[in-house]
Amino acid sequence: MSLYRAETRRLVKRRFTKLFAIGALLILAAVVVGVFLTNQKVGPDQIAVATAKAQADYRQSVASTEQMKTDCQAAQGTAKASQFPPNCEIIAPSESDFQAEWYMPATFGLKDNLPDMITTFAAVLALAAFVIGASFVGAEWSSGGMMNLLLWRPRRLQVLSTKLAALLVGVTGLTVVTAALWTAAFWGVAKTRGNTIGMTSGVWQSFGLMELRALVLVLVAGALGFGLASLGRHTAMALGVAIGVIVVFQFGVAAVLAVAQVKFPELYLAPFWVIAWMSKEYTAQDYNACNLDGTGTCQPDTLTITWQMAGSALAIILVLVVGAAMWTMRKRDIT
Structure with missing residues (x-):
């Protein structure tokens, strides 16, 4: 059996992978049911x-x-x-x-509401991919399985990169299938509890590109979880970094920036970059600045984060984390 097939089988057979994937799917199913029950068709x-x-x-x-x-x-x-x-x-x-x-009662317009649903889909699966990726390699390190595997296949970088490839291919399959079901489910919700007005081929193409960006976000999250767990040689390393970034860094920085009245504090907060990636852009506004237009209305200063900027930031973080994991795999003592 090839190393890739063995790693794919190990990923799919792991109980943690199954439980977390099923949990993510149940959350998404609950969102669909909730949207269905809270909307109705207007006649x-x-x-x-x-x-x-x-x-x-x-x-x-x-x-x-x-x-x-x-x-x-x-x-x-x-x-x-x-x-x-x-x-x-x-x-x-x-x-x-x-x-x-x-x-009017709440009604689900596919054209207006599906983008928010795609963002929700991306967030849930990105979280699942991060934890599954971290656990996939972290468990190997903490249990001694990595050391035993290297006795059979002593090429360190090949082993780690094959594990990462198996993870990314598996996550891609899960995301693509789930995205198709997700879109079909909300098409059904719109047909029965809303409307599909304005759904032209151009709109469908835009939604397809948005789902493609969602796939990229999920893959990046999985690779980051994998890389951080490999660096720390334990699943808790990746989870600890994630909690630190979200709870300590993001909320702490947000509070400090608010007190200091920093211009465009969104530039220092990760969620807004993710929003820019998914929605193609995010416009930050500085309400402390007032620029009067021709009608005497106050216009705040603005700064737009584009999807290209957000994508570049994701790529830099991915290269740094995965590159560091590969470098330490090659240089550090396995025992």
Whole structure:
């Protein structure tokens, strides 16, 4: 049996891999069910109900305004007059202030809502890939399996790179299949509990590219978990770094940047780079700056993080972590 086939079999057969993959799929299934149950298809009946509610609220608001005017006029010349506007200038609402669409039930528009669902999909599978990748190699180090494997196949870099390749191929298969099911599930949700208005070939192509970026994000997460666990020779190394980055570094840095009133603090926070990667761009705004436009409106300074910038950052981090893991595999004592 080849080394790659052996590593693929080891990855697939591991109980931890199965449990975590199933857990991630159950979370995604729960999201689909939740979206299905909290949305409904809008038809003539729902429009009629929403219109009736809007008109009822309009009439109630008009009646309240008239009552307030009556109370104001009755209070003139008394101590209660100060509780009302001068000269009882109380403006009644107009019917246009109560739009029927504001009373519509939640409905799932595929074109508008699927991007958020793809981002959710990417986040869940990226987390699963990170933990599975860390455990896949970390367990080998902590149990002594890596040392035994190297007795059979003493080429260190070949062993580690084959393990990484088996992980990435397995994660790719899981992600591609799940992405297809994910898209089909929300197509069904839109058909039964929403709409598919505006779904042109260009929109589908955009969603396909977004899912491709989701695949890249999942693969990078898996490789980072693998690399960190290999560096520390234990699964806990990768998990500890992840917790440190998320809890200590991100929240701590965010608090410090807020106190220091740093311009564009999003540049120092990882989640916004991930958002830029998935959504093609993220625009940070500095509300402390005020640039008046031609109408006298305050326009804050902006800085856009593009998907190319975010992709470059992901590539640099990936090369550093995986490169360090390969270098230490070659140089450090295995025992």
